[in-house]
Amino acid sequence: MIQRPTPPRRPKMTDTSQPSDVARETLRQLAMRRIAPTPDNYRALYHEIAGSLAEEVFPERAFKQIAAALPRHNRESLRLAREFESAISQAEWPALRAVMADAFSRTEETNLNWGNLLRDLVSEWDRRQAGLTQARKREMLDRVLTASGGNPEKLFERMQGLLRAWSRNSDEDLPGNEAADSAEAVQTFAPTPSDTTSPLCTELLAGLLDGIAAQAKLTEPDLANEAGELAGMIRQGPALAPELVRQRLDKLRARLEWSAEDQHAVRDALQRVLQLILENISELVVDDRWLHGQIALMGEMFDHPLDVRILGELENRLRDVIQRQGAIKIELNDAQTRLKDMLARFVDRLGDFTESTGEYHDKIEQCAERISSAQDITQLTDVIAEVMRETRTVQETTRRSRSELEELRTRVHDANSEITRLQVELEQTSELIRHDPLTGVLNRKGLDEALTRETALARRRGTALCVGLLDVDNFKQINDNHGHQTGDEALQHLVDVVRENVRPQDSVARYGGEEFVVLLPDTLLDSAVATMVRLQRALTKRFFLTRQQKLLITFSAGVAEMHDGEAPEEALDRADKAMYIAKRSGKNRVIAAT
Numbered sequence: 173m174i175q176r177p178t179p180p181r182r183p184k185m186t187d188t189s190q191p192s193d194v195a196r197e198t199l200r201q202l203a204m205r206r207i208a209p210t211p212d213n214y215r216a217l218y219h220e221i222a223g224s225l226a227e228e229v230f231p232e233r234a235f236k237q238i239a240a241a242l243p244r245h246n247r248e249s250l251r252l253a254r255e256f257e258s259a260i261s262q263a264e265w266p267a268l269r270a271v272m273a274d275a276f277s278r279t280e281e282t283n284l285n286w287g288n289l290l291r292d293l294v295s296e297w298d299r300r301q302a303g304l305t306q307a308r309k310r311e312m313l314d315r316v317l318t319a320s321g322g323n324p325e326k327l328f329e330r331m332q333g334l335l336r337a338w339s340r341n342s343d344e345d346l347p348g349n350e351a352a353d354s355a356e357a358v359q360t361f362a363p364t365p366s367d368t369t370s371p372l373c374t375e376l377l378a379g380l381l382d383g384i385a386a387q388a389k390l391t392e393p394d395l396a397n398e399a400g401e402l403a404g405m406i407r408q409g410p411a412l413a414p415e416l417v418r419q420r421l422d423k424l425r426a427r428l429e430w431s432a433e434d435q436h437a438v439r440d441a442l443q444r445v446l447q448l449i450l451e452n453i454s455e456l457v458v459d460d461r462w463l464h465g466q467i468a469l470m471g472e473m474f475d476h477p478l479d480v481r482i483l484g485e486l487e488n489r490l491r492d493v494i495q496r497q498g499a500i501k502i503e504l505n506d507a508q509t510r511l512k513d514m515l516a517r518f519v520d521r522l523g524d525f526t527e528s529t530g531e532y533h534d535k536i537e538q539c540a541e542r543i544s545s546a547q548d549i550t551q552l553t554d555v556i557a558e559v560m561r562e563t564r565t566v567q568e569t570t571r572r573s574r575s576e577l578e579e580l581r582t583r584v585h586d587a588n589s590e591i592t593r594l595q596v597e598l599e600q601t602s603e604l605i606r607h608d609p610l611t612g613v614l615n616r617k618g619l620d621e622a623l624t625r626e627t628a629l630a631r632r633r634g635t636a637l638c639v640g641l642l643d644v645d646n647f648k649q650i651n652d653n654h655g656h657q658t659g660d661e662a663l664q665h666l667v668d669v670v671r672e673n674v675r676p677q678d679s680v681a682r683y684g685g686e687e688f689v690v691l692l693p694d695t696l697l698d699s700a701v702a703t704m705v706r707l708q709r710a711l712t713k714r715f716f717l718t719r720q721q722k723l724l725i726t727f728s729a730g731v732a733e734m735h736d737g738e739a740p741e742e743a744l745d746r747a748d749k750a751m752y753i754a755k756r757s758g759k760n761r762v763i764a765a766t
């Protein structure tokens with residue numbers, strides 16, 4: 173026998189006098205009847221169990237779609253659309269009803285008024301008005317027609333304005349103060365600042381923005397793009413989003429002001445840099461390599477668009493190079509003078525030696541003559557004694573000269589090595605003075621300068637500035653297990669990853685052994701924390717490879733946003749404290765300083 177499935181029995185209802193019981197029962201029934209638990213099914217079942225009527229649901233989504241399609245060409249339609257949206261967001265039928273009634277009554281009003289408006293306008297056209305010729309009236313009407321851009325509501329509004337202006341100036345009822353009224357008429361009629369549909373204003377404004385875009389293209393591409401985009405928007409029809417255009421124009425004006433201030437600072441800094449270069453070039457007397465160093469620096473400077481940060485750094489670099497080169501130059505001159513003295517003594521010694529050996533030869537020749545003319549043995553004995561004495565003297569001179577020459581040779585060799593060392597140091601000075609020799613990032617001195625520069629810029633521009641201080645986790649273990657050289661390479665790897673993952677305007681500095689600072693201009697605290705976390709992620713993606721072994725480098729970091737009027741050292745101190753909290757709470761994390 174085929175077993176028919178038993179239809180789901182209506183289960184015994186629990187007490188459903190309380191809404192919470194109804195809700196519980198609804199869920200139970202949904203599960204038992206295997207009905208999909210959608211909001212609509214839940215609602216229907218709830219009312220079935222409660223024995224109530226389903227309330228009419230407010231169709232918010234559908235209304236929002238309607239709101240999105242509403243026209244917003246003028247102030248009036250924009251206001252209505254906003255009121256409509258507000259009624260939707262409150263899900264209120266009465267409010268929605270009021271907005272709709274308002275909108276319809278306005279349409280009716282507008283329709284009714286067209287006839288009256290035209291009649292009044294025609295009669296004002298025929299009347300005589302102070303200071304308004306027919307030609308002037310035609311010109312005014314033309315402008316109203318053009319400025320309305322085919323928008324009937326706008327045209328209606330403007331025609332009413334025109335009518336008011338004409339009627340106030342009519343001869344019949346012209347009050348005593350004609351001049352003021354006349355001025356008011358023109359003012360009433362004159363395009364308002366938001367009247368961007370006036371073709372002349374539009375083109376002037378757009379042309380001005382194009383000019384700004386062209387000028388800023390090379391030095392500030394972002395600003396140039398913004399000006400270009402705004403020009404485009406204004407040409408397309410700014411009446412579509414007048415508020416947005418106004419806000420963007422306002423921001424652009426503020427940026428142009430900053431840019432002008434920057435240009436000023438750039439010019440001053442450039443002047444100081446050039447003065448320093450000139451001072452330095454006039455000092456160049458010993459080695460042309462110095463000159464090449466300076467020229468390379470200038471080349472570097474003019475390779476980038478002039479920027480206060482670059483100029484500030486170059487100025488400081490040059491100042492340092494000049495100072496250091498000055499000191500090295502003195503040492504180098506000293507060493508060269510000593511070398512010259514020694515060579516002079518060497519030449520003297522050689523002369524003495526040649527002289528004494530020359531005398532010896534003369535003496536020996538004389539002795540040889542006396543030997544050949546000697547008559548007896550006594551005479552010969554005297555000559556031999558003299559030969560012996562002269563030979564001993566010359567031997568003594570030769571020995572002394574030899575040891576003196578040996579000593580001179582060693583000292584010349586030492587002086588030469590010293591000169592080579594100083595020259596190498598001289599070449600490296602420009603590079604190393606503000607940069608850490610191991611990793612190439614800024615050292616403490618470089619960091620101090622970057623902090624001073626960025627703090628001043630942030631204050632002037634009213635932008636945020638953050639410092640992130642990171643300390644490598646368990647670095648001692650890397651050194652102990654793999655050697656100091658590997659430890660050094662691990663630090664270089666860390667710096668490579670950090671530099672690749674921060675913006676060009678961010679600065680990276682070595683703060684201590686395995687501690688680094690990242691300086692983040694124009695960045696709020698949350699974004700700075702996010703940046704440090706991004707660096708941590710980047711390090712987990714790029715392992716450090718040493719002898720075919722992958723090492724994961726992690727760090728703990730503290731981040732502080734510079735407070736108003738706070739000294740950079742205090743912000744660093746707060747970041748340091750936050751970093752220690754990160755270490756104590758398990759390492760490999762980023763903590764925002766309070």
Ligand SMILES: Nc1nc2c(ncn2[C@@H]2O[C@H](COP(=O)(O)OP(=O)(O)OP(=O)(O)O)[C@@H](O)[C@H]2O)c(=O)[nH]1
Pocket residue numbers: 610643644645646647648649651655656657658659660663684685686755759
């Ligand atoms: N290879 C190398 N090691 C360095 C350098 N500077 C500092 N160190 C070493 O870094 C180690 C830091 O050790 P600790 O201060 O105990 O820090 P840590 O092992 O990272 O421990 P935590 O910070 O608590 O995670 C010391 O052994 C320093 O000698 C460097 O330039 N190269």
